[in-house]
Amino acid sequence: MSSNEHAKQESTAGIEHIDGLYGYAFVLTQNRTVVEDLVQETTFAQFERWGDCGMIALHVFIDQAKSPFIRLHINALRCFVPLSDFVQPDVAENREQPALHIESHDAYVGKLERRQVRAAIQQLPEEAREVILLREWEELSYREIATVLDCPVGTVMSRLARARSKLRDFLLPNNYPSGEKAEATE
């Protein structure tokens, strides 16, 4: 493969990642203006970190594809996103369904569940929201979360326990009450 073809392939891969960032940011925020800012900030930060050389930056950007997602995720969580925007259902979900359209029960429950869970997550304090999403959505280990958030593993564990305790109260109120077990202290 010639160097030109190689460079072209890498550029394409980079663009695909940026598309992914846009998609992910939109799911998180439901706000196009916020998405633009987040993606710009994320990609800029990533490139700045690795110097001015575009190709080297692109290499690193592709190799560490997970990293900008995490950065974006945290940026998204930290930026001010009103609850109404965050939990705003898809436009398609708001549309009146034709009279003859019968939505499957599972699909309906799925949509309802998604809205409820996202609303519950949005009610968590920022620190709890960060750890629960990094664990349950990004599937990072405790150590990885600690690295991303620059805090001790013990802090990750206690924040996760508190986040889960609150989510249980929001989402599964009929289950066992959140007791001392889940209320670990930092």
Next chain:
Amino acid sequence: MSACDDYGAMVPLFLDDELRRFEAEDFRKHIASCAGCRQLLVEEQVLSQLLRHTRPLY
């Protein structure tokens, strides 16, 4: 603190795959014989699955 309190605190660690091998084996043995902790495990699993089910695709 009772033994069940200790094992209850291990439930999220077990689900998050954060227990060492011998701890996980010990936990499994306890779960097999303790209905209360087994119930706790199931409830934590339900919450975890609920959260993961709503994860955005990208």
